[in-house]
Amino acid sequence: MPGVSLVGSGSACLTVQLSNDILSQRVDTSDEWISARTGIRQRHIAAPDDSLTTLATEAARHALTMAQVGAEEVDLILLATSTPDDLFGSACRVQVALGATRAVAFDLTAACSGFVFALVTAAQYIRTGVFKTVVVIGADVLSRWTDWDDRTTCVLFGDGAGAVVLRACERDRLLGFELCSDGSLNHCLNLAYHPEAVPLVGDISVQKGGFAPITMNGREVYKFAVSRVPEVIEKALFRASLTTADIDWMVLHQANQRILDAVADRLGVPLERVISNMARHGNTSAASIPLALDEAIRAGKIQPGDLIATAGFGAGLTWGAAIVEWG
């Protein structure tokens, strides 16, 4: 059975920065509250002429360059996003923009767990021998769906895109994973469609609604994250026949510094082993893990051969962990 290796990473560079202080001019909040409760100091926001497609393409292009893989070699593009440019999917737009003429491309939606779910999905195609080269992208433009008057959510989110290139190899570097869903907690975090009945003809009506901005029960999601994330990482480690002592780096979904600290504490992982870019980016949903990973790799922190425990969690509710060796 072919194995999976991670051979390149990349991310998009967004130029618009929105600091806590600036945001405080719009909504009743403060840098003091946001940074103490979340660790966030600023977030990046897509400019009006950016699109999910352009950000995702930029991240993928950087990942392919690092991997020294040509776009025409790519077999599959998996785009994890909850904020597509087109509800029919944005991955094909990325495919054409990249020039990945041979690749099949589709979107995968699992909110902030999207990158981990897509990584594991991509690995299955490689392990079965169907595909040899896959680009996995996590990208979101949550600013489109943020209620900028709701201080309980708008301070948390930012926009971004990150990507990795996976290749078939002999020794499998995806050492273990575990994915979970619990739809009974769906109401805790939503970007939901609200249908409105519009008469069509006779007694037949059709839906002509729209998506309402993000709503979240922050405390419930917080409790869910600090209990489920350590558990799912331990399960993934168990499948890899490893323990927390073997982990070089934890790269978690960047939702809240307090969640990262609590997970590290429960697992006994020293904080200096926990990658955090929360202060600069906030919560970028599906982008947060590949963005944090790419920054740590480019900064020389994560080196080839390092063991990474990664975990995503969020709407669905969904959560999942993967244990991977970089390089």
Ligand code: UT7
């Ligand atoms: O990616 C998806 C996953 N999402 C998450 O992981 C989010 C998980 N949840 C959290 O990170 C935290 O629950 C939050 C950061 C969202 C909120 O932190 P908290 O410590 O749970 O605060 P809270 O909701 O309990 O609110 C405490 C107080 C409230 O005031 P009262 O009722 O105590 O008077 C809020 O009204 O803080 C108030 N508050 C704010 N004050 C200033 C809430 N948001 C703000 C704000 N600025 N932005």
